[in-house]
Amino acid sequence: MNRAYVLYEMGKADFLERVRRYSFLLTLAGALYLGYSVATEKMWVVIGNRYRGVYNSAWIGAIMAVSCSAFLSLIGFYVVKNSVQRDTETRVGQILAATPMRKSFYALAKTLSNFAVLAFMVVVLMFAALAMQLLHAENRELSIGKLCSPFLLIALPAMAVTSAIAVLFEMLPLLNGGFGNVAYFFVWSSGLAVSAQIKASDPTGIQLLFRSAGAALSKIDPSHQNSFSLTIGGQRAVRTFVWDGFDWTASMVAGRLMWVLIAIGIALLASLFFHRFDPAREFWRKKKADVSVKSPAGETESTNQNARETRPAQLTPLAGRAAKLRFFQIATSELRLMLKGQRWWWYAGAAGILIGSLVSPLTDSRGGWLVAAWIWPVLIWSQMGSRENRYTTQALIFSCERALQRQLPAVWAAGVILSTLTGAGVGVRLLIAADWQGVLAWLAGALFIPSLALAMGVWSGGSKAFEALYTVWWYVGPLHHVPGIDFAGTTAASSNAAAYMLVTTALLATAYVGRRTRLGYA
Amino acid sequence: MQLLIENVSKRYGSNTWALRNFSLQLGTGVLGLLGPNGAGKTTLMSILATITRASEGKITWNGTDVAAHPDALRAVLGYLPQDFGVYPNLNAVEFLEYLAAVKGLDGPSSRRRIDELLDLVNLTDVQKRPLGSFSGGMRQRVGIAQALLNDPQLLIVDEPTAGLDPEERVRFRNLLSELSGERIVILSTHIVSDVEATATDIALISKGTLVAHASPEGLLRQVEGKVWEWTIPSADLTAARQKYLISNTTRRSDGVHARVLTSEPPVRAVPALPNLEDAYLYCLSTHRAGAAA
Numbered sequence: 048m049n050r051a052y053v054l055y056e057m058g059k060a061d062f063l064e065r066v067r068r069y070s071f072l073l074t075l076a077g078a079l080y081l082g083y084s085v086a087t088e089k090m091w092v093v094i095g096n097r098y099r100g101v102y103n104s105a106w107i108g109a110i111m112a113v114s115c116s117a118f119l120s121l122i123g124f125y126v127v128k129n130s131v132q133r134d135t136e137t138r139v140g141q142i143l144a145a146t147p148m149r150k151s152f153y154a155l156a157k158t159l160s161n162f163a164v165l166a167f168m169v170v171v172l173m174f175a176a177l178a179m180q181l182l183h184a185e186n187r188e189l190s191i192g193k194l195c196s197p198f199l200l201i202a203l204p205a206m207a208v209t210s211a212i213a214v215l216f217e218m219l220p221l222l223n224g225g226f227g228n229v230a231y232f233f234v235w236s237s238g239l240a241v242s243a244q245i246k247a248s249d250p251t252g253i254q255l256l257f258r259s260a261g262a263a264l265s266k267i268d269p270s271h272q273n274s275f276s277l278t279i280g281g282q283r284a285v286r287t288f289v290w291d292g293f294d295w296t297a298s299m300v301a302g303r304l305m306w307v308l309i310a311i312g313i314a315l316l317a318s319l320f321f322h323r324f325d326p327a328r329e330f331w332r333k334k335k336a337d338v339s340v341k342s343p344a345g346e347t348e349s350t351n352q353n354a355r356e357t358r359p360a361q362l363t364p365l366a367g368r369a370a371k372l373r374f375f376q377i378a379t380s381e382l383r384l385m386l387k388g389q390r391w392w393w394y395a396g397a398a399g400i401l402i403g404s405l406v407s408p409l410t411d412s413r414g415g416w417l418v419a420a421w422i423w424p425v426l427i428w429s430q431m432g433s434r435e436n437r438y439t440t441q442a443l444i445f446s447c448e449r450a451l452q453r454q455l456p457a458v459w460a461a462g463v464i465l466s467t468l469t470g471a472g473v474g475v476r477l478l479i480a481a482d483w484q485g486v487l488a489w490l491a492g493a494l495f496i497p498s499l500a501l502a503m504g505v506w507s508g509g510s511k512a513f514e515a516l517y518t519v520w521w522y523v524g525p526l527h528h529v530p531g532i533d534f535a536g537t538t539a540a541s542s543n544a545a546a547y548m549l550v551t552t553a554l555l556a557t558a559y560v561g562r563r564t565r566l567g568y569a
Numbered sequence: 570m571q572l573l574i575e576n577v578s579k580r581y582g583s584n585t586w587a588l589r590n591f592s593l594q595l596g597t598g599v600l601g602l603l604g605p606n607g608a609g610k611t612t613l614m615s616i617l618a619t620i621t622r623a624s625e626g627k628i629t630w631n632g633t634d635v636a637a638h639p640d641a642l643r644a645v646l647g648y649l650p651q652d653f654g655v656y657p658n659l660n661a662v663e664f665l666e667y668l669a670a671v672k673g674l675d676g677p678s679s680r681r682r683i684d685e686l687l688d689l690v691n692l693t694d695v696q697k698r699p700l701g702s703f704s705g706g707m708r709q710r711v712g713i714a715q716a717l718l719n720d721p722q723l724l725i726v727d728e729p730t731a732g733l734d735p736e737e738r739v740r741f742r743n744l745l746s747e748l749s750g751e752r753i754v755i756l757s758t759h760i761v762s763d764v765e766a767t768a769t770d771i772a773l774i775s776k777g778t779l780v781a782h783a784s785p786e787g788l789l790r791q792v793e794g795k796v797w798e799w800t801i802p803s804a805d806l807t808a809a810r811q812k813y814l815i816s817n818t819t820r821r822s823d824g825v826h827a828r829v830l831t832s833e834p835p836v837r838a839v840p841a842l843p844n845l846e847d848a849y850l851y852c853l854s855t856h857r858a859g860a861a862a
Contacts, residue, residue: 362685365678365720373670380667388658439654443715446618447672448643454671567622 053148054156061130061160066167070507074119074126075168081118082111082172083179090114091283094257095264099284102185104194105292109256111176112169112197116205116251119165121235124209124216125228125515127161131217131321140324154214154318158310161210166203173198193292200295201252204306208250211313218320225426228514232522250306255293263290374460377453381461384434385427397423397469404472409480414537417473417489418525421496421535422518424465428497429513431462432504432558445566455501455562459555462497470535484544488536491547495534498554505561570597570631570722572617572753577626579612579777587612588777591626599749601768601785602757603849609777610757611651614727617755618648630723644673647721649712651728651757657701661692661711664700665718672719679718686714689744691737705732713741717748724754730763742766761846771845773852780856788848796847797829797838809835816850830854 065071084090092099092110100106134140143153173195180194181187212231216222222230242249246258267288293299400423404416432455435441444450467474470493477485496517503513524532528541536542572595579588588609593600604610615621617628619639628635630642655664662683669679687693690710695703700711709732716724726745730738745754745767758764764771764785771788773780781788796816801809802824809815809827813835817828829838830851 362689362717362720363681365674365682373673373675376676377670380670383663384656384659384667387656387663434656438656439652440656442615442618442620442648442650443653443668443712444671446620446643446646446648447668448640448646449673450643450671453673567620 050152054152054159057156058160058163061157062163062167064133065127065129065164070126070512071164074122075171077122078115078118078168078172079175081114082175085110085114087179087183088283093284094260096268096270097283097285098264098268098288099286100260100290101287102180102183103188103289103291104180104186104190106290107176107180107183108173108194109197109201109260109290109292111172111179112202113252113256115169115172115198116202117239117253119168119202120205120209120251121232121519122515123165123168123206124213124231124235125511127164127210128213128216128228128231128511130157130160131214132223135324144323144325150321150323151315151318153323154218154314154321155311157214157217158207158211158314158317161213162207162310165206165210169198169202169206172202190292196293196295197252197256200293200300200303201255204303204310205250205252207307207310208313211310211317215313215317215320218317220320225429225510225514228511229422229425229518232515232518236522248302250309252303255299255302259293260290264288374453374457377457378460378464381454381457382464385430385461385465389427393423400469401472404470405475409476409482410538412473412476413485413489414528417470417492417535417537418521420469420473421466421492421525422521424469425514425517425521426510427465428462428500429510429517430504431458431497431500431513432502432562433507433509434458434504436508437510451559451562451566455505455559459497459501459558462500463494466493466496484539484542485536487544488542488547491542491544491551492535495547495551495554498551498558502554502558502561505558505565570753571595571629572723573627573629574617575627575629577613577616577623577628579609579616579621580624586777588616588623591774591777591779593772593779593782595753595755595770597749597751597753598769599745599754599756599767601764601771602755602774603759603761603764603771604774604780605759605853608774610759610774611727612777613774614648614651614725614755614757617723618646618650618725619643620648620650642723645719645722647716647719647724649716649726649729651731653712655700655703655708655711658699660699661687661696661703661714664711665715668715669718674719682718682720683714686717689717690714691740706734706737709733710737713744722752724748724752725757726755727757728759729756730758730760738763761849765845773849773856775853775856776860781852785845788845788852789843792830792843792848792851794840795830795832795851796841796843797831797834798841799827799829799835799838800824801827814850814854816847 081090085092092114094100100110131140134143176194176198177189180189212234216227216231219227221227239249239251239253241247242254246254248254397420400416400420404412404420407416430437435444444454447454470489474486474489474493477489499517500513503516504510507513520532520534523529524541525535525537528538530541531543531546533541533543534547536544536547572593574591574593574595577588577591578586580586591609591613602610602613612621616623619635619642622636630645633641635642656667659667665683665686666679669683674682684693687696690713692707692710692714695707700708703711709729713726713729716726724745730741733741742763745756748754749767749769754767756764756767768785770782771785772782773788781791783791799809800821800823803820806818806825806827809829813827814830815827816830819826828841828847829835830847834840
């Protein structure tokens with residue numbers, strides 16, 4: 048069979064499957080809003096001594112392409128990191144594995160289908176950039192080449208790299224689950240930081256824009272500061288300069304195409320770890336994801352070793368139903384469900400953090416150990432609200448009496464128990480120190496995290512959205528003690544207990560409404 | 570004890586009907602819900618199990634409107650869905666304890682019940698093994714056990730014997746028969762032999778509508794005098810299939826013995842005793858012909 052045709056059909060099926068998902072539309076909307084915000088100065092790009100480029104085709108194209116490549120190289124990863132997983136879950140993978148398809152071909156096909164999804168978003172943004180220039184009206188002279196070239200030569204190679212990394216993460220046993228979702232953020236952010244530090248080329252093209260625009264600015268303002276920032280709420284640009292766009296030399300183009308080659312290399316590397324859906328080699332993954340009973344295609348059980356003669360059913364009638372809501376019992380069950388299957392090292396890590404937070408000085412305990420304590424269970428919290436969906440137990444649970452009133456609060460309570468237990472060291476220290484404001488901030492954080500997890504789990508139906516958002520939020524807020532977004536209250540200055548209590552209430556209401564909507568019944 | 574289904578319809582999108590004007594009145598006993606793939610059985614099961622809301626119509630449980638008060642039904646419901654999952658890190662006891670808690674059962678009596686149910690579905694020996702290591706059939710038996718946890722008055726089982734070995738299938742059929750004396754059991758399947766063995770009533774469903782509702786004997790009466798055994802050369806089989814509805818064929822030394830369902834038998838065909846599969850195929854065929862006309 049023609050390989051190009053197979054590649055096309057595989058890519059098409061994956062593409063159609065994903066562009067019909069809400070996550071695709073949400074991400075596209077987010078990317079469009081980002082581009083719109085940058086082009087209409089809701090967010091602003093400031094370069095040097097408070098300069099910005101005149102909104103001509105070159106500047107609009109470049110800043111939208113760069114911001115879109117930075118945004119989609121992070122969020123897009125989470126959108127596309129599911130193609131191999133879907134083949135496993137739907138068992139299509141086993142059908143593909145029985146064909147002569149080579150492992151490298153499969154990895155490249157998956158990379159290509161990921162790329163098609165992300166490239167589609169880039170193309171939509173490219174047309175949006177055109178509209179933005181006309182809308183902005185600062186310079187209506189259209190130059191299609193200058194407007195489009197940053198999308199084609201900056202954003203698309205970035206998408207190729209993101210697509211290949213998503214496939215690599217899916218094929219590496221350690222990274223194909225929630226841990227990989229969390230780890231990718233750190234890979235992405237450290238990649239940007241390192242390239243900024245050493246002024247090296249990066250897939251997102253930020254350094255390329257910075258160098259080119261910086262050179263243009265130096266000509267009109269030799270004293271210009273060597274800085275570049277994309278800001279919301281920071282200092283606006285007060286001066287403009289005309290930037291005529293990238294002068295695409297052969298070496299620059301080659302530099303960008305190099306990222307496409309790197310993407311192909313990553314995809315081929317990924318294929319080394321691909322096990323062709325061999326159930327024996329994916330046993331641990333099977334335990335987690337492939338445990339549903341599918342009728343009537345389910346396997347027929349082999350002859351029972353302990354076969355017994357058939358005999359009448361003897362069931363003792365139930366003495367009685369629980370007269371009142373057995374909330375504690377359900378919450379305990381939910382907590383056991385959360386913790387069951389955690390390895391010894393997880394408990395060892397949690398215990399280490401707890402001990403560290405008990406013996407360290409209070410400021411270190413609150414500003415350091417608490418931050419660690421509240422990222423450690425992220426993969427457990429991320430199951431909240433979506434576990435039933437992931438393991439296909441909705442019909443069993445949601446057909447139970449008062450499932451909405453019983454089970455949902457129990458899940459939340461179990462999540463709160465987890466956050467209070469892992470952060471208990473800091474809570475105890477604050478209580479001993481009679482730092483009541485600190486206690487309140489700690490409590491707000493302990494309530495907020497499971498509420499966010501529950502709401503996102505219920506509405507997204509999966510764990511990925513929470514894993515991505517929470518990791519970014521944790522990194523920007525508590526880790527850097529940024530006021531307003533430090534939900535853990537890691538310092539007195541950055542904590543805001545009242546706000547997070549309010550947000551917690553709103554999130555709980557959101558989770559309730561979401562589950563109620565999904566149940567169809569109330 | 571009465572479950573009343575009145576003109577229930579389920580529409581997806583603007584004009585796709587999975588179920589249309591479906592009405593049925595059920596008392597204690599086993600109702601076998603038979604129909605081809607895509608007939609609407611699972612949709613009906615989901616609606617009855619309060620997982621999906623009907624687009625039109627009304628379901629009442631002992632006079633209570635289920636749409637308005639779903640918990641009235643959920644409190645007495647045991648449901649084994651067609652597709653369901655389990656939590657792989659829990660063992661069978663822990664999983665059933667969890668569901669017992671969600672169903673609102675108290676600890677001591679649910680524990681005793683779980684032991685009995687695990688024994689009943691022959692999983693006692695493996696009750697401490699993680700469910701992730703269970704085979705499809707073993708998981709199906711866990712599903713059967715959870716459906717019986719709360720001693721349900723209404724037991725809805727959707728394709729329950731899929732994946733079970735012959736012995737477990739017989740055990741489950743016997744169990745359904747024994748349970749049916751004091752409760753309503755709805756057994757949805759496309760395996761006619763399962764229904765033949767257990768059902769006190771049969772409802773045939775096709776393309777979302779009720780084709781027939783009768784006792785097994787009543788259904789068999791509908792095909793009395795319409796089932797024939799006809800011996801033909803192998804080469805004539807294709808032509809015979811085009812002309813007659815054939816429910817079964819057996820190759821023998823004298824040719825192919827075809828089981829023909831018709832009121833106008835072919836020459837040299839001899840009458841045969843009808844079975845439920847004949848009745849099922851004949852009713853569906855008649856219904857399709859009527860719909861096409």
